[in-house]
Amino acid sequence: MDPTVELACELIRCRSVTPDDGGCQEIIGGRLAAAGFEVENLRFGEVDNLWAVYGDAGPTLCLLGHTDVVPPGPLEDWQSDPFEPRIDDGKLFGRGAADMKSSVAAMVTAAERYAAVHSPEHGRLAILLTSDEEGPGIHGVRRVMEAFGERGTRIDWCLVGEPSCQTALGDTVKHGRRGSLTGRIRLRGQQGHVAYPTLAENALHHLLRIVTPLVDHDWGPGDADFPPSSFQISNLNAGTGADNVIPGVADVCFNIRYNPGLPREAIKQVVSTACESAGFAPGDTRLELDWHHSGDPFITREGPLLDALEQSIRAVCGGRPARSTAGGTSDGRFVAPAGAQVAEFGPLNASIHKVDEHVLVDDLPRLSEVYEQTISRLLVG
Ligand SMILES: [Zn+2]
Known part of the structure; x- marks a missing residue:
């Protein structure tokens, strides 16, 4: 099985109904530590946040995601157990499959491949995960960014993995939110x-x-x-x-x-x-x-992050992604005010928060490839 699909399945098995992380960050922290990342657990209130960094100087690219999911609703409405991943007809079903455990899995496998071939001196690659995106959003990225402000941790580019695409992987990038x-x-x-x-x-x-x-x-x-x-x-x-x-x-x-x-x-x-x-x-x-x-609204109208992301999408998915600011707000709202460029790219969003939430299995290795290329373009050039 493809490593990204395998990790996505493992994460879906964790019952991480917001604000519970359900053990996701322990799995991810272990893998990133093994890949050479310095891993820090930032727990605020009942919320687990994970900050993992590879590299100690230069600009910081942060891949941002959440491990929590919305409740599944009535179980009898689902075709199968929402916390038991099921692959059928080329689709991976489970709560969080699209929002956003597949993106988180793709970030981790992309980061592992990057760290396996690139030394830490190219720049700082960070992964920031919270278990409080679907809930009140108080002790999650909002609180982490306060702590980062106090201790002077800077993020230059923030790539959020929220599901951004509409009908095909690569069709849409979110470059801002209202x-x-x-x-x-x-x-x-x-x-x-x-x-x-x-x-x-x-x-x-x-x-x-x-x-x-x-x-x-x-x-x-x-x-x-x-x-x-x-x-x-x-x-x-x-x-x-x-x-x-x-x-x-x-x-x-x-x-x-x-x-x-x-x-x-x-x-x-x-x-x-x-x-x-x-x-x-x-x-x-x-x-x-x-x-x-x-x-508040935020927007990245141009710059290295958007360039690198759009070039990578074109290389992996073909075609040029549309830019959009539609939809609800995202955790990018807490990172942008600190001066970071923010862009969002993830899988199809048609089934998010619904029963029988799913992603296309074939999209996962491609999503991971887009993330890896974006990392390389920004940090290595
Ligand atoms: Zn989400």
Whole structure:
């Protein structure tokens, strides 16, 4: 069996439902240590992170991945045990097969082959793995990058292995991601009978006066790399279920996916203005507004990382990959602010987080080859 497929199977067998690493990093750490890497375990809270480095001077290329997976959901919906790898009809099935144990396996085998023929003096090749990508993302790469900032560990190029391709391996590279900001508003009025509106205060009417202008607001254009920023209401809750009660409380949750042309503070200002226009000045105790920020947008528009990756994809897969910033955010959001170039390349993403998640077996050695060539192009030239 191909070594990358074999390792991917071994990792799928580890029940690493987020934030549990399930023993993946022990397997990987052992292999990388044997290949000459210096391996460091960085555990924060209940999260295992692994940092392995080969080479001690020069620019640092970091291959970034996660060992945790999302829960499998109802087992009876799967054709086979999600934690028992199954190869059928050229596909490898299992939870994490696509997101992203195959990429992690491909990174490890690529790094092993690289270290077997290249001395450490060419530059620093690092692998960073976390078990907190699918969960809250607090004690994972976010925390590791804080620690790296304190101790001065620098990353110049970061290649993330998230599944980026759509219909064929090599068709898409992610060279950036949009930012993500979530807002929650709770509005308190006064509950009452619909027949006596003057004795009540309809919280939902207030809330609609705030959110309707936000829905209609022009959040600004996209650019060559990003679609226009987008505002979406995800939840709107009010009412008792009865048809004769004015709601006393109304809640809304909304999310803005924003591009670099729209600063986070500008978004908050638009929302504040909408609140004030609806009659809720700052400090009004009837209104609670909470923000949760997942990450700012990041983009690598050019540079050695993108060049090396795209050349390697062309050499291995044929054809030129499209560049995309679509999809949710990734752990690249924590690495980019430290000044690293970030690009993402991994297998097909059609089955991620679904039942019967799978990858094409033949894609795994090719993915490993793309990673190895990218490493060589960047560190050896
Ligand atoms: Zn992932």
